[in-house]
Amino acid sequence: MGLFTRRSGASDSRGAQSALPVVSTDEFDHSVIEASRTRPVLVDFWAPWCRPCKAMDPVLAELAARFGEQASIVGVDIQSEPELASRLQILSIPLLVMYRDGEQVASLHGAQPKRAIADLIDDQLSNN
Numbered sequence: 318m319g320l321f322t323r324r325s326g327a328s329d330s331r332g333a334q335s336a337l338p339v340v341s342t343d344e345f346d347h348s349v350i351e352a353s354r355t356r357p358v359l360v361d362f363w364a365p366w367c368r369p370c371k372a373m374d375p376v377l378a379e380l381a382a383r384f385g386e387q388a389s390i391v392g393v394d395i396q397s398e399p400e401l402a403s404r405l406q407i408l409s410i411p412l413l414v415m416y417r418d419g420e421q422v423a424s425l426h427g428a429q430p431k432r433a434i435a436d437l438i439d440d441q442l443s444n445n
Contacts, residue, residue: 342401
């Protein structure tokens with residue numbers, strides 16, 4: 318996963334932290350759209366100032382470990398990537414968007430419980 322920078326443990330210039338790899342605007346098409354052609358990719362759209370986003374980090378990290386190589390979970394910091402957020406019409410966060418076969422196939426708005434996110438991923442894995 319050389320294209321990703323880790324949110325985990327390390328703080329960026331705004332002090333943001335998380336457990337997911339962060340995808341930039343330049344990496345999005347390859348790391349999300351193209352990658353979703355071989356396995357589901359769940360994208361967490363977040364910002365450092367978003368408390369509900371931060372609250373979901375441990376859940377997303379746990380699910381990323383649980384699903385391992387079956388599905389990818391990555392993050393996009395909309396504060397650092399405003400052009401991408403605009404292009405994708407991200408109007409509110411937290412927002413989880415599932416990509417499959419190069420297309421957006423599902424989304425969850427607002428903070429979500431682990432079960433809802435796991436169900437979303439399981440649904441995509443069962444649709445192979």
